[in-house]
Amino acid sequence: MSSWPRDWRELPMAGIINIAGSSLDYKTGTWRARKPVLYPDKCIKCQICWLFCPDMAINRLEDDSVEINYEYCKGCGICAEECPTKAIEMVEEVG
Amino acid sequence: MIEIRWHGRGGQGVVTSSQLLTKAAIYAGKYAIHIPEFGPERRGAPVRAFTRIDDEDIEIRYNVRNPDIVVVIDPGLVEMKEFITEGLKEDGVIIINRPVDMPISLDGYKVYSVDAYRISIDELGRPIYNTSMIGALLGATKIIPLEYLIKALEERFSGSVLEKNIRAIRRGYEEVRLV
Amino acid sequence: MSVTDTERMKRVGLNGDEAVAYAAKHANVDVVAAYPITPQTIMVEKISEFVYNGELDAEFIAVESEHSALSAAVGASLAGARVFTATASQGLALMYEILYIASAMRTPIVMALGNRAFSAPINIHCSHDDAYAVRDTGWLQFFAENVQEAYDLVLMAFKISESPEVLTPSIVNLDGFILTHCIEPLYIWNERYIQEFLPDRKPVEAIDYRNPKTYGPLALMDYYMLIKRQQYEVVRRARATIDRVFDEYSRWSGRRYRAIKTYMMDDAEYAFVVLGSTAGTMRSMVDKWRGMGRKVGLVSLTLYRPFPEDDLRRILSGVEAIGVMDRSHTYGGPGAQLYQEIASTLYSLDEHPRLLNIIYGLGGKDFGPEDAEAAYKYLMRPDVREVWLGVEG
Ligand code: SF4
Ligand code: SF4
Numbered sequence: 001m002s003s004w005p006r007d008w009r010e011l012p013m014a015g016i017i018n019i020a021g022s023s024l025d026y027k028t029g030t031w032r033a034r035k036p037v038l039y040p041d042k043c044i045k046c047q048i049c050w051l052f053c054p055d056m057a058i059n060r061l062e063d064d065s066v067e068i069n070y071e072y073c074k075g076c077g078i079c080a081e082e083c084p085t086k087a088i089e090m091v092e093e094v095g
Numbered sequence: 096m097i098e099i100r101w102h103g104r105g106g107q108g109v110v111t112s113s114q115l116l117t118k119a120a121i122y123a124g125k126y127a128i129h130i131p132e133f134g135p136e137r138r139g140a141p142v143r144a145f146t147r148i149d150d151e152d153i154e155i156r157y158n159v160r161n162p163d164i165v166v167v168i169d170p171g172l173v174e175m176k177e178f179i180t181e182g183l184k185e186d187g188v189i190i191i192n193r194p195v196d197m198p199i200s201l202d203g204y205k206v207y208s209v210d211a212y213r214i215s216i217d218e219l220g221r222p223i224y225n226t227s228m229i230g231a232l233l234g235a236t237k238i239i240p241l242e243y244l245i246k247a248l249e250e251r252f253s254g255s256v257l258e259k260n261i262r263a264i265r266r267g268y269e270e271v272r273l274v
Numbered sequence: 275m276s277v278t279d280t281e282r283m284k285r286v287g288l289n290g291d292e293a294v295a296y297a298a299k300h301a302n303v304d305v306v307a308a309y310p311i312t313p314q315t316i317m318v319e320k321i322s323e324f325v326y327n328g329e330l331d332a333e334f335i336a337v338e339s340e341h342s343a344l345s346a347a348v349g350a351s352l353a354g355a356r357v358f359t360a361t362a363s364q365g366l367a368l369m370y371e372i373l374y375i376a377s378a379m380r381t382p383i384v385m386a387l388g389n390r391a392f393s394a395p396i397n398i399h400c401s402h403d404d405a406y407a408v409r410d411t412g413w414l415q416f417f418a419e420n421v422q423e424a425y426d427l428v429l430m431a432f433k434i435s436e437s438p439e440v441l442t443p444s445i446v447n448l449d450g451f452i453l454t455h456c457i458e459p460l461y462i463w464n465e466r467y468i469q470e471f472l473p474d475r476k477p478v479e480a481i482d483y484r485n486p487k488t489y490g491p492l493a494l495m496d497y498y499m500l501i502k503r504q505q506y507e508v509v510r511r512a513r514a515t516i517d518r519v520f521d522e523y524s525r526w527s528g529r530r531y532r533a534i535k536t537y538m539m540d541d542a543e544y545a546f547v548v549l550g551s552t553a554g555t556m557r558s559m560v561d562k563w564r565g566m567g568r569k570v571g572l573v574s575l576t577l578y579r580p581f582p583e584d585d586l587r588r589i590l591s592g593v594e595a596i597g598v599m600d601r602s603h604t605y606g607g608p609g610a611q612l613y614q615e616i617a618s619t620l621y622s623l624d625e626h627p628r629l630l631n632i633i634y635g636l637g638g639k640d641f642g643p644e645d646a647e648a649a650y651k652y653l654m655r656p657d658v659r660e661v662w663l664g665v666e667g
Binding site for chain 3: 019
């Protein structure tokens with residue numbers, strides 16, 4: 001966003017954001033205090049975590065297994081709360 | 096400028112009368128304004144409307160205070176003398192809905208009478224007085240040629256309803272009498 | 275058929291609501307989203323009739339409230355449609371939060387406002403409460419003096435609002451009942467010729483799924499104030515476009531439109547300033563007073579937002595006393611709305627005319643010659659600063 005103009009004359013009309021998908025630039029993964037850890041052996045591929053994640057930070061793979069995208073995961077813990085087999089656990093973020 | 100005040104009761108077509116006359120005057124090439132007075136709109140409640148007609152553009156936008164002509168559509172209101180003559184000009188005209196041979200005391204004014212009840216029952220089968228009363232107004236005062244009123248009426252009605260109302264207008268126009 | 279009809283224009287008798295409905299039809303609007311409310315009801319009825327009959331190829335969105343009406347209008351306008359809506363009083367109040375969104379998202383919607391008093395007590399008649407209440411929402415505002423002006427202003431408002439340098443919605447005010455329900459003669463266009471003045475809308479930055487963008491983003495400390503400054507400048511500068519479109523329409527129609535109408539102001543010692551249908555009544559009174567040798571003039575505003583302050587300062591400087599007529603009031607403020615604006619407009623003058631605030635005609639209270647005479651008498655009294663006409667004491 002730093003490249004955006006600071007003069008009202010040059011600003012896009014009504015602040016319209018002309019670049020689609022600019023939210024990808026926000027790496028919200030740095031916001032985490034706790035992080036989800038996935039235990040694939042407990043996972044039954046039900047997709048509940050994928051459905052519930054408010055940041056679309058769970059990737060659904062070809063074979064319906066899931067993985068966590070730590071670039072965007074904010075660490076809210078919803079996936080761990082919803083997982084029926086406790087295949088996700090929230091642990092302290094270190095480093 | 097000619098200023099007209101219409102008296103009647105809710106549901107008798109007071110507003111419609113003023114609207115029709117205004118449109119007729121506009122079609123006749125005049126400047127005219129119809130001003131409805133919307134108070135508590137209840138069937139049976141006394142209702143008024145105003146019409147202004149002039150050859151020049153009319154700029155003023157307020158209720159008529161000193162009418163040249165008062166048209167009393169409701170027969171019962173004729174008894175409310177102070178109400179219907181309020182502000183009426185000294186040589187003003189009053190047109191009432193009443194059998195022409197029935198005596199009336201509205202001294203000092205030029206009073207015209209038409210039996211709109213009879214006409215509307217004959218022609219429309221129902222006591223809807225407005226078209227016969229506008230006919231009477233034009234018959235008594237000749238302010239607008241009848242053809243323009245019929246043109247205005249054609250916009251609103253069609254078929255047999257139109258025919259019946261045109262007959263009512265013509266009869267009002269012809270049967271109105273100075274009393 | 276009247277002799278004054280031409281191939282281009284027809285002389286008809288319509289009430290203000292019907293005339294506005296014809297203007298929307300002649301503007302060939304794409305979308306109408308509105309909820310009926312007295313005294314605007316006939317507009318909505320008439321437009322839905324046009325759509326139903328196939329006379330107007332538009333989407334009529336029958337919404338369940340005014341809040342939805344304006345929300346739908348914003349969406350349709352962003353998608354590139356020419357959009358019309360209409361309301362009054364309480365209905366406008368229900369639109370309130372969306373008014374700011376419509377203007378800030380730069381949707382060139384045109385709204386007709388049948389001016390009506392706010393409840394309570396319940397009243398369906400004219401006050402300018404509603405117009406004043408939304409004066410700060412970023413919409414352009416025009417006041418019609420008669421039915422002809424209401425019709426013409428709707429057509430002009432579309433052209434002004436949709437101009438790429440403006441892209442700001444407009445409100446066309448017409449006095450409730452006094453104009454909405456009164457039948458008057460006016461000239462309406464033969465639709466074939468409308469395109470000469472008002473071509474189809476050419477949307478700027480319209481929503482396009484092939485080219486996605488974010489509309490109405492979050493803007494906090496970094497961008498909010500910048501975006502507001504941008505919008506502020508747009509409304510301020512809209513005046514140039516308004517004057518240009520008024521001139522163009524005046525030439526095209528033969529009816530003269532200006533931001534401000536002045537009458538007998540050249541040598542006026544006393545002046546009244548007024549909005550809406552009372553202007554004609556006051557003009558006839560000025561004629562009368564002039565006949566008696568009194569140097570009175572009249573200023574009526576066709577344009578209310580952006581407020582034509584520079585012109586007013588020029589027109590009103592040198593006048594001894596000014597009666598500012600407000601068909602509304604404010605509780606506990608330093609005078610009613612137009613009064614405040616005239617007062618601040620004149621503040622930068624070295625010599626201040628004396629000001630009288632005339633509160634009149636609230637809730638449709640009839641304003642006639644006797645009321646104008648009373649207003650004049652008060653204007654002659656330096657000890658009176660504010661008067662509630664007809665309910666003094
Ligand atoms: S912790 Fe929250 S943000 Fe992260 S993957 Fe789970 S649900 Fe998504
Ligand atoms: S909710 Fe649990 S079991 Fe279901 S897919 Fe996600 S991790 Fe696997």
